[in-house]
Amino acid sequence: MPPGSRSLVALSLTSRGLQAQLRQARRPLDLSILYVHDTRIRYSSIADAMLGRATKSFEASKPKNDLLAKQLFSSSPAENAKVDEQFKKARQSSQSIGGFTGYTNPSNLSNPLRARSPNVKSTFKQGVSVATNASTYSAPSIFSKQDSFQNTPDTIDLTQEDTVPTKRPSANHTPVEFNEDDFDDDDDLDLDMDFELPMSMAPPPNPTSNRTTAPSPSLPQYKRSEHPPSSQNPTSSAMTWSSSPPANKKTPPGALKRRQQGEQPTQEEADIPRPTKRVRRTLPWLKNNADKDGVNAIEEEENDAVAAMASSGTPVKCIRCMKYGHQTADCPTYKKGKGMNTASTPRDKRIPTTDTASAYREAQKKLKEKNKKAKIDDGMRTAADDYHKTKGKVAMAPITLSKEQESVRELVVNKGKSVFFTGSAGTGKSVLMRAIIADLRKKFVREPDRVAVTASTGLAACNIGGVTLHSFGGIGLGKEDVPALVKKIKRNQKAKNRWLRTKILIIDEISMVDGDLFDKLEGIARAMRNNGRPFGGIQLVITGDFFQLPPVPDYESKGRGVKFAFDAGTWATAIHHTIGLTEVFRQKDPVFANMLNEMRLGKISNETIAAFKRMSRKIDYGDALMATELFPTRNEVENANAFKMRSLHGKPYKFEAADTGSIQDETMREKLLSNMMAPKVLELKKGAQVMLIKNMDDGLVNGSLGKVMAFQTEAMFEIYDNDPDVLDSSIATEDLTEQQQGMRANMAKKESSAKESQMYPLVRFSMPDGTSRDLLVQHEEWKVELPNGEIQAQRRQLPLILAWALSIHKAQGQTLERVKIDLRRVFEKGQAYVALSRATSQDGLEVQNFDKSKVMAHPRVGEFYNSLYSVNKALEYPKVAELPPPKKEKSYEKFMEEKVERYNDFDSDEEAMAAYG
Numbered sequence: 083m084p085p086g087s088r089s090l091v092a093l094s095l096t097s098r099g100l101q102a103q104l105r106q107a108r109r110p111l112d113l114s115i116l117y118v119h120d121t122r123i124r125y126s127s128i129a130d131a132m133l134g135r136a137t138k139s140f141e142a143s144k145p146k147n148d149l150l151a152k153q154l155f156s157s158s159p160a161e162n163a164k165v166d167e168q169f170k171k172a173r174q175s176s177q178s179i180g181g182f183t184g185y186t187n188p189s190n191l192s193n194p195l196r197a198r199s200p201n202v203k204s205t206f207k208q209g210v211s212v213a214t215n216a217s218t219y220s221a222p223s224i225f226s227k228q229d230s231f232q233n234t235p236d237t238i239d240l241t242q243e244d245t246v247p248t249k250r251p252s253a254n255h256t257p258v259e260f261n262e263d264d265f266d267d268d269d270d271l272d273l274d275m276d277f278e279l280p281m282s283m284a285p286p287p288n289p290t291s292n293r294t295t296a297p298s299p300s301l302p303q304y305k306r307s308e309h310p311p312s313s314q315n316p317t318s319s320a321m322t323w324s325s326s327p328p329a330n331k332k333t334p335p336g337a338l339k340r341r342q343q344g345e346q347p348t349q350e351e352a353d354i355p356r357p358t359k360r361v362r363r364t365l366p367w368l369k370n371n372a373d374k375d376g377v378n379a380i381e382e383e384e385n386d387a388v389a390a391m392a393s394s395g396t397p398v399k400c401i402r403c404m405k406y407g408h409q410t411a412d413c414p415t416y417k418k419g420k421g422m423n424t425a426s427t428p429r430d431k432r433i434p435t436t437d438t439a440s441a442y443r444e445a446q447k448k449l450k451e452k453n454k455k456a457k458i459d460d461g462m463r464t465a466a467d468d469y470h471k472t473k474g475k476v477a478m479a480p481i482t483l484s485k486e487q488e489s490v491r492e493l494v495v496n497k498g499k500s501v502f503f504t505g506s507a508g509t510g511k512s513v514l515m516r517a518i519i520a521d522l523r524k525k526f527v528r529e530p531d532r533v534a535v536t537a538s539t540g541l542a543a544c545n546i547g548g549v550t551l552h553s554f555g556g557i558g559l560g561k562e563d564v565p566a567l568v569k570k571i572k573r574n575q576k577a578k579n580r581w582l583r584t585k586i587l588i589i590d591e592i593s594m595v596d597g598d599l600f601d602k603l604e605g606i607a608r609a610m611r612n613n614g615r616p617f618g619g620i621q622l623v624i625t626g627d628f629f630q631l632p633p634v635p636d637y638e639s640k641g642r643g644v645k646f647a648f649d650a651g652t653w654a655t656a657i658h659h660t661i662g663l664t665e666v667f668r669q670k671d672p673v674f675a676n677m678l679n680e681m682r683l684g685k686i687s688n689e690t691i692a693a694f695k696r697m698s699r700k701i702d703y704g705d706a707l708m709a710t711e712l713f714p715t716r717n718e719v720e721n722a723n724a725f726k727m728r729s730l731h732g733k734p735y736k737f738e739a740a741d742t743g744s745i746q747d748e749t750m751r752e753k754l755l756s757n758m759m760a761p762k763v764l765e766l767k768k769g770a771q772v773m774l775i776k777n778m779d780d781g782l783v784n785g786s787l788g789k790v791m792a793f794q795t796e797a798m799f800e801i802y803d804n805d806p807d808v809l810d811s812s813i814a815t816e817d818l819t820e821q822q823q824g825m826r827a828n829m830a831k832k833e834s835s836a837k838e839s840q841m842y843p844l845v846r847f848s849m850p851d852g853t854s855r856d857l858l859v860q861h862e863e864w865k866v867e868l869p870n871g872e873i874q875a876q877r878r879q880l881p882l883i884l885a886w887a888l889s890i891h892k893a894q895g896q897t898l899e900r901v902k903i904d905l906r907r908v909f910e911k912g913q914a915y916v917a918l919s920r921a922t923s924q925d926g927l928e929v930q931n932f933d934k935s936k937v938m939a940h941p942r943v944g945e946f947y948n949s950l951y952s953v954n955k956a957l958e959y960p961k962v963a964e965l966p967p968p969k970k971e972k973s974y975e976k977f978m979e980e981k982v983e984r985y986n987d988f989d990s991d992e993e994a995m996a997a998y999g
């Protein structure tokens with residue numbers, strides 16, 4: 083293959099190899115990082131359709147004996163033909179990602195190749211090996227290698243000079259032959275990248291060169307013009323592309339002066355050819371966009387149009403009033419000032435000119451529509467801005483996973499292991515599970531039904547956007563034996579498909595899953611999938627803490643006692659790794675975290691007992707909000723909240739949920755929805771204590787406590803938001819300014835006339851730092867969604883619940899600043915631990931009637947955890963996570979730097995399992 087062709091093949095193959103590597107790295111990179119050579123030519127990888135053009139440009143502009151050729155040719159032609167393979171080799175050793183800059187200084191060819199992506203700059207740690215398995219490298223792991231971008235023997239050596247051809251390729255070299263699917267990979271090319279054309283462009287053709295031009299009948303004047311000979315316009319010189327002969331541009335001597343003096347042109351001047359003003363050729367959509375071009379463009383168009391009509395013999399038509407018989411400049415309407423005054427008309431309202439009435443009307447209509455749309459867009463933008471402004475929302479900053487959380491994520495998402503991760507309350511199990519689900523959803527974006535998100539209870543399932551295990555399995559109550567259940571599922575096409583399609587089964591709050599149910603599901607999976615591997619080969623991702631709430635005992639199984647999921651016969655074979663999270667995030671105080679840990683393990687010391695007993699004091703929080711009291715049963719909760727509501731005077735406001743979903747049977751849908759945090763009917767009054775049940779932003783999160791201050795429409799909230807004093811009942815009306823008094827009166831009027839359906843509760847939430855924030859709480863949605871995206875049930879309701887009292891069941895998974903519990907009421911193992919571990923600090927926890935026997939863990943659970951690690955080890959003070967101060971904004975580069983660094987620090991996933999032996 084001739085050398086010239088070879089360089090192009092090398093370029094193309096380099097591009098394909100690069101893509102393969104980028105895919106390997108599973109990370110979107112800008113392909114424009116492929117830069118070869120100095121400032122003269124900048125090649126980007128580009129679609130094969132452009133290859134021909136690039137070839138020409140390259141050949142046209144390539145400097146003689148340039149270094150590009152030297153850099154592109156490898157040491158032997160045979161190797162050159164297998165550039166792909168060389169890249170494969172490079173991949174194995176993870177030495178090259180394929181993107182590099184280099185050789186801006188041709189004299190410095192031995193410089194290592196450098197990554198050009200801003201995402202990876204200066205983040206490499208010396209000599210840290212990250213990945214343990216080359217086939218599972220992720221982009222950051224590749225980048226983290228110090229020598230990722232070094233030019234090593236494993237990569238194509240672009241600097242060898244020994245075989246560099248010094249001759250320019252001959253003009254008649256044999257054409258390069260490509261296989262038709264040589265460029266299959268190019269489908270993935272990023273065509274949005276910059277492509278710089280070669281520096282010199284071919285000049286426009288000489289309009290007169292060797293052409294016997296037949297004079298155009300429509301352009302009689304040109305016939306007489308003398309075009310300069312082609313020699314005066316060498317093709318290599320830069321000239322503007324114009325059809326006007328240069329003679330037209332000349333002003334005859336003295337003509338300007340004579341014109342200024344009002345003299346008639348001389349015969350000589352009159353003989354100089356002047357092209358008639360012609361209608362500028364324009365595309366319809368450009369015409370419609372004429373308003374964008376400003377006043378001058380419009381005036382020019384108008385003049386052009388008038389001139390065109392005049393020269394073509396058509397009657398003169400005014401562009402402004404669209405009447406015939408006079409020119410635009412003489413338009414009487416315009417002169418009277420009634421017409422469109424472009425000078426003072428706002429740009430958007432100007433109508434582009436056209437030369438027919440129907441086209442004009444059409445344009446006018448389009449412009450009106452456009453303006454209307456722009457108005458709506460503007461309105462929406464303003465509304466959106468206002469929404470954020472008035473509510474003072476700050477976007478939720480994503481939580482950065484800790485090292486141990488990150489290692490679990492890696493094990494699940496990238497290594498496909500079946501994992502059970504556990505840990506005491508507040509160690510970030512839910513946060514980690516959400517991160518894993520998000521990653522898996524991204525991974526299976528084209529096949530969302532491959533990931534089944536489930537939980538033991540409806541409430542837990544709702545918290546992670548999934549369904550209950552029963553619902554996923556299509557087993558109803560699941561009382562039958564496995565063969566009967568398999569038969570049942572086979573009759574239900576949707577359930578059958580779920581079992582066949584699922585690759586990853588996520589189970590949250592495993593502590594409430596019955597052991598028998600776990601075994602049944604395992605058997606069903608093997609039978610349905612006709613696959614003898616544990617769970618029929620489905621990858622399991624399970625989390626929960628067995629020290630928390632146990633399975634709800636059903637009537638039949640009461641006799642046999644509780645059976646946890648870890649008691650299931652198939653548990654051990656189904657789980658590859660058990661991982662314990664050890665860093666506590668919820669409690670910042672290590673003493674308090676340790677007290678809870680002792681309680682969890684059932685090894686409670688006398689000091690801890692004494693400390694809990696001291697917590698029976700009444701806490702004055704210094705504001706109008708009380709601690710939320712936790713009760714074991716729903717009835718107790720409802721009674722406590724109803725009692726408090728009755729004590730409030732004022733008008734009650736009822737908010738009914740709007741329920742929808744694919745399940746048509748109302749009772750069944752109701753049953754599903756009854757598990758949700760959001761109630762079917764929410765009754766509120768001014769002064770009601772409420773809890774937010776959705777994350778709104780960094781400050782206003784699920785569990786935030788607040789008080790209803792008022793009920794307002796959005797318009798009222800606007801007024802209030804501009805001047806909160808107007809609503810502050812502690813400020814007497816006479817103490818307000820005149821304007822404020824007017825606003826207060828206006829507000830009262832609006833309140834009395836507004837429809838109840840337009841009123842929302844204005845809630846004042848107390849923040850952990852002692853400040854407060856007001857929010858006009860509006861509707862949100864909750865869904866029960868199957869893996870295939872089918873929404874079985876959906877509820878639209880205000881994200882609030884009454885919060886004087888809350889059930890322990892609903893509190894599981896929550897983080898609460900103020901908690902109160904009377905342990906006399908507790909009857910189930912794990913309840914006390916769940917209740918007490920919701921608190922973030924001792925200062926926010928009130929414990930009545932502390933009794934050691936009430937906080938004991940289930941002995942079977944203790945045994946299970948004992949088998950995982952020594953109790954003494956676990957009794958060591960738990961680590962309290964040291965979090966960096968919250969950052970509001972983080973640049974993408976910074977984020978990537980940190981991500982890469984985390985990978986550098988991560989030695990092996992074994993470390994994360996250390997705590998559990």
Ligand SMILES: Nc1ncnc2c1ncn2[C@@H]1O[C@H](COP(=O)(O)OP(=O)(O)OP(=O)(O)O)[C@@H](O)[C@H]1O
Pocket residue numbers: 481482483484487505506507508509510511512513514627667668894895896897919965
């Ligand atoms: N990596 C992290 N960085 C910062 N905060 C975190 C992190 N992980 C968890 N948290 C915070 O810690 C608190 C507890 O987290 P989470 O609810 O996930 O814990 P959990 O183990 O599921 O608790 P529980 O078992 O009680 O339900 C939450 O406020 C959460 O935002």
